[in-house]
Amino acid sequence: MTDNRLASRDSFVERDAADPLASRRDGFHLPGGVIYLDGNSLGALPKRTAARVGAMIEHEWGEGLVRSWNTHDWIGAPARLGAKIAPLIGAAPDEVIVADSTSVNLFKLVCGALGLRPDRRVILSEPGNFPTDLYVLQGVGALLGGRVELRLRSRDELADAIDEQTAAVVLTHVHYKTAERWPMAEITARAHQRGALAVWDLSHTAGALALDLHAVGADLALGCGYKYLNGGPGAPSFVYVAKRWQEALVSPLSGWMGHAAPFDFVDDFEPTASIRRQLCGTPGMLGLAALEAGIDTFAGVDMVALEAKGMALGDAFIALVEARCGFSELMLASPRDAARRGSHVSFRHPDGYAIMQALIARGVIGDFRAPDTLRFGLTPLYLRFTDVWDAVETLRDVLASGEYRDPRFARRAAVT
């Protein structure tokens, strides 16, 4: 991007005019006075969601009552939503299902992977992985005792650390803080060479990047419904199990919805052979209805084009910050190379917390991640190039004016 293009808002207006995805923004409710750069924490509200959930409540539940499990195919919703997520991540429709939370699903997949590698005890991950991923792995270790050893290795050491003791490598494809991508194909291939499985957390990937789990040879994966999939606060999570593992992978959470015949009400658990085995309890229908409305915002979207737009937004954000906020102490904390970056951009600053609070007070909503990271999510489905321009201008104002030093933006104590 030339200096000329960074010098005025006009070129950003032009890029919006030329954006083939621009009309997708119309599918979302975006409040006035806000530039929303936190869609990777909680995706924005699709316009269709309220009506969809309202219909489920008033018509399906209120009028249909318990009959709607059949008449409105509530019972089929987890697999139906999975089949809709599948093309977004390069999976087959019968390889994905929606269930529980990402934390619970990670527990299932890791216990399942250990069961597929009974002679191996090492689970390999990285320090600084998203905390709940590490916490769940620690919980598996505490529960299974000597059966499991959790090893954390840094990015430059991890590939070499995959060895014949490794049962599974468990990583988040796009890092929640830095947006750095793991080379998924390379790590998966390395795991397979050593006889290990790879479990990928796609929470910051699904709905933003063009993924092809089949091309990668992925074994097991999971992801979040409430970030780029726009499923609403605490939306249920999705699970991917490659067809070749579906019959062998045992879920430790063997609830009735994973039974071959749940409504026969027999005493003995007999798991279904399908992806439905990853279900546990009764599916939460309101959450599923909202998630379906969120997934439906992707109908007809070319994921390659979507990823390209996200990368262009990120490139523009970085270039603008460096061109216009160069006087500040902001330090880029994400890869400069878009091919190594997810759909958000992070900067570090010693006053990161206060700066983010001051931005939010001005209507530019990003996220802060302790201890010093300002995170800007650049959701390609509903953000404009002019949003990037306007956000960086606001950031420049906040930094130049020093308004972030106002006591009302000071960091509060962490909530326990």
Next chain:
Amino acid sequence: MTDNRLASRDSFVERDAADPLASRRDGFHLPGGVIYLDGNSLGALPKRTAARVGAMIEHEWGEGLVRSWNTHDWIGAPARLGAKIAPLIGAAPDEVIVADSTSVNLFKLVCGALGLRPDRRVILSEPGNFPTDLYVLQGVGALLGGRVELRLRSRDELADAIDEQTAAVVLTHVHYKTAERWPMAEITARAHQRGALAVWDLSHTAGALALDLHAVGADLALGCGYKYLNGGPGAPSFVYVAKRWQEALVSPLSGWMGHAAPFDFVDDFEPTASIRRQLCGTPGMLGLAALEAGIDTFAGVDMVALEAKGMALGDAFIALVEARCGFSELMLASPRDAARRGSHVSFRHPDGYAIMQALIARGVIGDFRAPDTLRFGLTPLYLRFTDVWDAVETLRDVLASGEYRDPRFARRAAVT
């Protein structure tokens, strides 16, 4: 109840007129032409639910976006709802929290109970317990291998089977099929005498019976949000952990919401000391909003009076069926003594499936449980005595006319 009172609908009209809980029905949307006797499978829709969930979607999510985790205290919802459920089951406000599904919560509590009894390996339950409870116990057994032995003992053998090998007794207080109650205080005391813990599934209890977990000396319990609590299809579940166990009980599902400081984003899991330890992933807010509206239908309800009404409805149902359907092969499958019964009544019939389908076609919605049980839920919060009369009259018509033999009511193959 005298024969005279069973001879005409008038006495039922009088009982409704005298019912101090009668006005509670106004809090629910109940479709015309339907008598809903399946509130113990899916509770009816509270009138306030649609507006509450709509406000969360359009105002809190749509306008507030990610800020609503704080500004609308989404993050506090699981504990807030737990505190509202607590008085319904005789617990302290800080002993109950809402999270995940009943199946997942049972997994947590059973693994936790095993951790509290490291030298014991036996989990004791009954054959014919609700299937997902048994399936989850089998899953714990499969995961932990020789560490666990699942023993199933019938009602008359179970108390004596609690011994020094028993880590935990896991039972459903009110049986999903027969409505038979376990003597909770007696079994819990017996478990404690032998050094074991008792884990109670309250799915068919909470919101229908007057429970006092403290008086019972209960250790751990869980229950369903979508039955008598009216939380909507697949509503989240609740967990009770007696204060004395909260610091010692380890959840195997150690997700970030159970961390002492989840937003510090540190690598090591440090569980909070509070009931919040039973949380795992990010709470599903739409499901929580609907559940809160459901729980709020109990505000100001005297649970002793509520239980008494449910028992009276059940007594009337049994007496009417026996008085007016005596010509049929219906056999009472629930305790005749209301003190030993939950808030539903079941009958067995060789053509049970077809009879229930014929009833549903006539607008009397009950439930069928394989192989031959007709189940009638008698939700005291919104059912009338005249509903009982009208339902039994319809049952009599269906039986007397033989219309249930119509091929359209024949049993379909089980879905796999």
